[in-house]
Every structure is written in structure tokens, then in C-alpha cells.
Amino acid sequence: MNQYPQALTIAGSDSDGSAGMQADLHTFHSLKVYGTSVVTACVAGNSYGIHDSVTMPLSFIAQEFKDLADDYQVRAAKTGMLGNSDLINTVVENYQKYDFGPLVVDPVIITKHGDMLLEQSAFETLKQNLIPLATVITPNFFEAQKLTEMQINSDADMMTAAKKLRDMGAKNVMVKGRHDSDEQTQVSDLVLLEDGSHFWLTGKYFNTDRKNGTGDSLSAGIAAELAKGASVTDAIKIAKGYVERAIQNEILVGHKYGPINHWTTEEIKS
Template sequence: MINSYPQALTIAGSDSDGSAGMQADLHTFFARGVYGASVMTACVAGNSYGIHASVPMPTDFIDQEFADLADDYHIRAAKTGMLADSELIEDVVKNYQAADFGPLVVDPVIMTKHGNQLLEESAFNTLRTKLIPLATVLTPNFYEVQKIAEMTIHNDDDMIMAAKKMQAMGAKNVVAKGSHADNQQTTVRDYILLASGEGFWLSEPYHQTDRVNGTGDSLSACITAELAKGTPMKQAIEIAKQFVNTAIGHPIEVGHKFGPINHWAAQDRSYN
């Protein structure tokens, strides 16, 4: 039957080294048994040493990407990644609202896992006020939680409060990721707040490795893939947490410095 196979969409930048961004999303979609489509928002030149150049896509080109996918495919879930500026965020919001692409997973990509800010304040404010309210699932890292909720996280109660504040901004479900800053830690704990009001913690072993590029992209992409398959929200988040941890725990040697995670370590073969 036409368009019966589950399809998911990544709205993100293209990373030439394949470790993060759109490539990490498409790796994840493939590993979870979902066909991946893409709306390219930027092209990034880089490798395992770092990012060295980037070029944003014109908004009229992005508009055409959305239009072409809407005319032909049955996108059942979508996710956003790095959106460089306010104009781009507003254009993505406009196109997503006009399309029927299912639930939206927002990976805010505001700050790095080391706490360095990636977005200018004007773009952050646009993301906070226009994109986050559309989020079926919001997946900020530890530093992004603090930035979005405008508070410092000292303990579990703070994280719970921050998740509630982000849900009050319009995000239906929140995956507030815990800190990875302590090399002595043995686990990584994330707080999940569902649209139903249920809140719980997910914990997985901490792996001491520099093969962690694309972890945030892959977590949000895995949730997206599972939602595209019709997996219930709570289970989709749990699967994504396990998927990324398994991918980190079975590193592959690619590149000289900061390498990618291993998406195939937790591949779903049930669809074969």
C-alpha cells in the first residue's frame, strides 16, 4: 500500500563528518527501522577535530523542501536540530504548522554538552517563544535546561521544577537530560515529565569515552523514529535512552579526536 512504511523527518543541518546533525538523525532512523526524510537547513564542514565552516540554506529553498515532502510522503513524526537564527526558526515553524508531519520532537541545540552557547540571544528568544510551544517532546541537555528554565540546577528538586517550567511554556513532554560533567560519576540520570503529569527518572551507566558526537541528536531522533512507528510516548523515550547508551558503550574508531557513537550497536532488526 502506498506510503504504508513508517517515515520520519529530520529538520537539521548537514554535518560533513557524519557524526552529528542530519547524518546522526538518519543513521538513527535507519537503525530503528524507519525511512528517513530530511529538510536541510544548513551545510557544515567539519571533522573529528571541530567545525570549520557553515552555510545556511535560503528560506525559499527550505520552503520547497517542505512542500515537496508534503506533496508525496506520509511523514508520521518530525524533529528539529540546529536552527541557526530567528529567520530560520520562524520559517521552520511556519512550514511545520502548514504541513501534516505528526508529532514534533524539538532538540533545542542552544548550548553544547560543555556549556558553550551556540545561539545568539535573539534566536534563543525566538526558539523559546515560537518553537518550544509546538514541541510534542522537548529534549534539552543539562545546560539547556538551565538556560530555558532560567534557573540553576543544584539537585533533583530543581530539575523537576525546571521540567515543569518548560512544560508550562507549551512543551507537552519533557526529557530533561542530566549532567555529564563529572568524570567520577557512574550513571547518567534524566528526568522525564509526561503530558499526563507523570514524572520519573531514567538512569543508564556513564561511559568514559570521547566517542560521544551526536548523542543529543540521536536521542531525539530515536524518540522521533519510535513515534513514527506508533510506539507509546513513555516507551519511546525509554527505548531512546537505552539506544543511545548502548551506542555510546560500544564505540567505533572513526576519526582522530572526538568520534561518533555506534548507532548499529542497538539496531532494531524486528522489521526485517
């Protein structure tokens, strides 16, 4: 019983399957981890955009946590979009109540194009209450700037930002490099570990509209590998490689901003 690696996504459901909880579950499946979920919200949308959303009642979210804890042996968890302060606090309270292993925090605050997704009050709650629980935090370039209240213009700035994020309570930090220019050829991410060591992960920049769910899948990949017993370093490297392949090997789904290819580790037959 409960011997197979199990991981948990705490996130919103995206009806088009490209991001959010669906991307997390796709990733868990591809990396051979059994995926469980705490649904925090439901989003109606497609490849053209998001058109409506609804937040789950807090009592329902708490019940989801309890039911999973009563039956499953979750070995790692990750968070995604958490829309308001009350929801964030409910997640924090229940994560602390139950043993769901290390936590990967994907701080869904700002899009990769710099658009704000959270109200200021929820942003402050995330900083004060959720980030200190993070085994790994994975902000994108703009989220790192917002969280640290600084501009990142160099590798040295990125290191300073990573140290500030660790000072907020996150044990390990992965600051994703900026990737919003059609002219760039590479993306470099910085990983600062709990012991003070660090390394860079540099990969090719893929100029494509098939990138929905990239950040979700990265954080889910880290959680999946942690659930299987990997070290933080190995989990990050494996997840990064998985996402790179998923972007590079496109699938044609939808009409505008499409998903990455979560079958990238398997043979695709047309």
C-alpha cells in the same frame, strides 16, 4: 503506498557524519524507519572541529517542506540546530502548514560543556515560537538551565525546570542529567509527561570521547519510535536504551571526538 513508517529530520548537515542530520538518518535507519530531511544548513568539519558553515536560503527550506508534504506520509518529525530567528520562524510556519505528525524538539542551544551556540535573538524565537509546538522537548542540563533561567542543583530543581518547560508549551519534557565529569558513574534523566506523571531514567556514565551526536540520536530515536506508533513513554525509553548501547559499543572513526556507534543493534564485523 506510504505504508512504511516515515520520519523527518529538520536540521543541519554535518560533513563528518557524526552529528546533525547524518546522526538522525543513521538512527532512523537503525530503528527501521524511513528517513526524510529538510536541510537547514551545511557544516564543514571533522573529528577535530567545525571549520565553516552555510545556511540554506529560506525559500529552499520552504520548498523542501512542500515537496515532502506532496509525496510522503511523515508520521513524526524532529528539529536540530536552527541557526537564526528567520530560519526558526520558517521552520515553524511550514511545520504548522503541513501534517508531519508529533514534533520532537532538540533545543540545540548550549553544548554539553556549557558553550552557547545560539545568538540571543534566535534563542528568544526558539522559546516563543518553536517550543510550544513540541510534543517532546529534550534539553541537556545546560540548555534546561538557560531556558528556565535557573540553576539546577538537585532532583527537585530538575523537576521544577521540567515543569517550567512544560509551562512554555512543550507537552512532554525530558531533561537530560549533567554528564561532564570524569568522576561520575551514573547519569539520571527526568521525564515529565503531559498528564503530570514522571519517571527517571538512570544509566551508566561512559567516560569516552566517542559521544558526537548523542543528543541528535536520542531525539531522532524518539521521533522514530513515535513514527512507528509507540507511546511517548515507550519512545523515550527505547531511544534512551539505543543511545546507551551506541555509546558503550564504541567504533573507531576519526582521530579526536568520534561518533557513537549507530550500528549498535547489529552485529559489527571487523
